[in-house]
Amino acid sequence: MSATAIPDELVAAYNSTDYRVISDDGLFVLQIGQRSDELARRFELIGQDGATFITAENPFSQTASAEENAANQASLYRDLASTGAIIMEGAGQGEDPAWPAEASYLAIGISREQACELGRKYRQNAIVWIGSNAVPELVLLR
Numbered sequence: 001m002s003a004t005a006i007p008d009e010l011v012a013a014y015n016s017t018d019y020r021v022i023s024d025d026g027l028f029v030l031q032i033g034q035r036s037d038e039l040a041r042r043f044e045l046i047g048q049d050g051a052t053f054i055t056a057e058n059p060f061s062q063t064a065s066a067e068e069n070a071a072n073q074a075s076l077y078r079d080l081a082s083t084g085a086i087i088m089e090g091a092g093q094g095e096d097p098a099w100p101a102e103a104s105y106l107a108i109g110i111s112r113e114q115a116c117e118l119g120r121k122y123r124q125n126a127i128v129w130i131g132s133n134a135v136p137e138l139v140l141l142r
Helices: 008-015 037-046 066-082 112-121
Strands: 018-023 026-030 051-054 086-093 102-108 126-130 136-140
Touching: 008 136, 018 102, 026 037, 037 102, 051 112, 066 086, 066 102, 066 112, 112 126, 112 136
Parallel strands: none
Antiparallel strands: 018 026, 018 086, 051 102, 051 126, 086 102, 126 136
């Protein structure tokens, strides 16, 4: 019996997704379990060492309308900004071409607890947490 309500196939898809971050100086990709030298450098420059990659699109991995996704993303952005986090736009792109990339944010300077709380608020199955080691970790929320 699995300790999560999320199907194994979906967890596997999340683990193999490219989490793309758009920054002022180009694009970089976060991958679960692989240290990001680019993010480690940003942690050092900013003086923060916690981040989340998060979306509010397609709650519980059920396709939502473009309007609903846009409204959820705008609300998530406001919530992230209220934490004082440094926010960059991004997109999560899985291996399945039938599932389009999901608009997302990388928020640096947020706690793991805050990130999980926001993931639950926006009915997400999981978030990506990156601690001081700069290694992205999938955190299941259900």
